[in-house]
Amino acid sequence: xxxxxxxxxxxxxxxxxxxxxxxxxxxxxxxxxxxxxxxxxxxxxxxxxxxxxxxxxxxxxxxxxxxxxxxxxxxxxxxxxxxxxxxxxxxxxxxxxxxxxxxxxxxxxxxxxxxxxxxxxxxxxxxxxxxxxxxxxxxxxxxxxxxxxxxxxxxxxxxxxxxxxxxxxxxxxxxxxxxxxxxxxxxxxxxxxxxxxxxxxxx
Amino acid sequence: xxxxxxxxxxxxxxxxxxxxxxxxxxxxxxxxxxxxxxxxxxxxxxxxxxxxxxxxxxxxxxxxxxxxxxxxxxxxxxxxxxxxxxxxxxxxxxxxxxxxxxxxxxxxxxxxxxxxxxxxxxxxxxxxxxxxxxxxxxxxxxxxxxxxxxxxxxxxxxxxxxxxxxxxxxxxxxxxxxxxxxxxxxxxxxxxxxxxxxxxxxxxxxxxxxxxxxxxxxxxxxxxxxxxxxxxxxxxxxxxxxxxxxxxxxxxxxxxxxxxxxxxxxxxxxxxxxxxxxxxxxxxxxxxxxxxxxxxxxxxxxxxxxxxxxxxxxxxxxxxxxxxxxxxxxx
Numbered sequence: 001x002x003x004x005x006x007x008x009x010x011x012x013x014x015x016x017x018x019x020x021x022x023x024x025x026x027x028x029x030x031x032x033x034x035x036x037x038x039x040x041x042x043x044x045x046x047x048x049x050x051x052x053x054x055x056x057x058x059x060x061x062x063x064x065x066x067x068x069x070x071x072x073x074x075x076x077x078x079x080x081x082x083x084x085x086x087x088x089x090x091x092x093x094x095x096x097x098x099x100x101x102x103x104x105x106x107x108x109x110x111x112x113x114x115x116x117x118x119x120x121x122x123x124x125x126x127x128x129x130x131x132x133x134x135x136x137x138x139x140x141x142x143x144x145x146x147x148x149x150x151x152x153x154x155x156x157x158x159x160x161x162x163x164x165x166x167x168x169x170x171x172x173x174x175x176x177x178x179x180x181x182x183x184x185x186x187x188x189x190x191x192x193x194x195x196x197x198x199x200x201x202x203x
Numbered sequence: 204x205x206x207x208x209x210x211x212x213x214x215x216x217x218x219x220x221x222x223x224x225x226x227x228x229x230x231x232x233x234x235x236x237x238x239x240x241x242x243x244x245x246x247x248x249x250x251x252x253x254x255x256x257x258x259x260x261x262x263x264x265x266x267x268x269x270x271x272x273x274x275x276x277x278x279x280x281x282x283x284x285x286x287x288x289x290x291x292x293x294x295x296x297x298x299x300x301x302x303x304x305x306x307x308x309x310x311x312x313x314x315x316x317x318x319x320x321x322x323x324x325x326x327x328x329x330x331x332x333x334x335x336x337x338x339x340x341x342x343x344x345x346x347x348x349x350x351x352x353x354x355x356x357x358x359x360x361x362x363x364x365x366x367x368x369x370x371x372x373x374x375x376x377x378x379x380x381x382x383x384x385x386x387x388x389x390x391x392x393x394x395x396x397x398x399x400x401x402x403x404x405x406x407x408x409x410x411x412x413x414x415x416x417x418x419x420x421x422x423x424x425x426x427x428x429x430x431x432x433x434x435x436x437x438x439x440x441x442x443x444x445x446x447x448x449x450x451x452x453x454x455x456x457x458x459x460x461x462x463x464x465x466x467x468x469x470x471x472x473x474x475x476x477x478x479x480x481x482x483x484x485x486x487x488x489x490x491x492x493x494x495x496x497x498x499x500x501x502x503x504x505x506x507x508x509x510x511x512x513x514x515x516x517x518x519x520x521x522x523x524x525x526x527x528x529x530x531x532x533x534x
Contacts, residue, residue: 142335155337
């Protein structure tokens, strides 16, 4: 049989009929096939996303852990706190709500107002030592922080003189009274740090 | 800083001096300062925070362009219990309080007394913006409370002006001289001189009657002694020294001072003391005369009339009397 004979025979051959039972099972098999194929497709898309999310979460946790437990933000002296970059970032994140940035043994955290009512003023750098505890606070004139176990308001004048005033508590570079006499404080007004982060003062 | 209780009480009673000047623009409300019992005890003043706020309000009222608001005619704080001394007071609350008092700025603070120093810290809030600032003064007991208050008043005034984008100002001190000064009338046979300022006696006061003494702008307690050929009187009173003013004290053994004095004194045998403003050519207002111990209490001349307080009404329970303020006729 040559190729032409074979082609002739195949053209004349009839397609065998399927039994009726096959047609009855056919829709169920199609649905089953489609269902199992969708599941595999979803699984194929989920795992890369899950892996990426897990990796991001782990990276975030590691970063948070590192920030939480390091000695200071940007170094032992909190230089990145002082040069205004963190202040600028947090003010952009929380416009009108940033009352203070506090760095202590537990890490760095912002202190926020419930509403956007923090008036604009030059930032103030405070280093407070109470016993063995040391913390650095960057805040603004008129804001309230905890010091000496009480709420005190941080105040500055137009010459950059800073004082802390609270019930039975007064601290300033010139004079202290009340409970402030047991607290060691250094203060400096940071002029225009947010406007020009490259400017740095030396304490 | 001793001998001030009389002065402070007088200031608290001196509300009419807070009349607003139409030229001034910046309304300031002085709320009550805080002071603990320890400070009250050291200063020998009950409720020294409230008394000090009245004194500070008096001093701020002479520093143009400030106008003191939020006080009644007796100088009491109209804000009552409300105070920006509350560390948690919000800018919105400060604005509402400022609106109710018609104040552009609110002032409050605290008095502290350490072993050797009196420290007065003030907090200033601009009601429109919530901008907050602070300043303080301190001094040992040799510095009169009146001077500390005047210094704090000037610092507060400049804080307010700075925050309101106005240029800082300097308010020049006033001066006061005895009747024998260079501008005394040629036929004047009187002798009147400043015997004490803010509780501090002037050494060799009679010999130094031609010497001008400095008064920071604000309220001060003076003891003026008047004499001629007869035994004279010492009188103690408070005045509001205006910036850059030049004052001269005068005394007459009888009520024959300026025409207004002579017309208003019903008993012309009473001695008269008054203060002349050499710049304006007028007699300045004396806030109140605080106690003398003479048979016939002197009359103190005022622009607003005469304010004569018989001996004992204000003079006996006001702490230790200033040197020279008692003794009546005794020279």
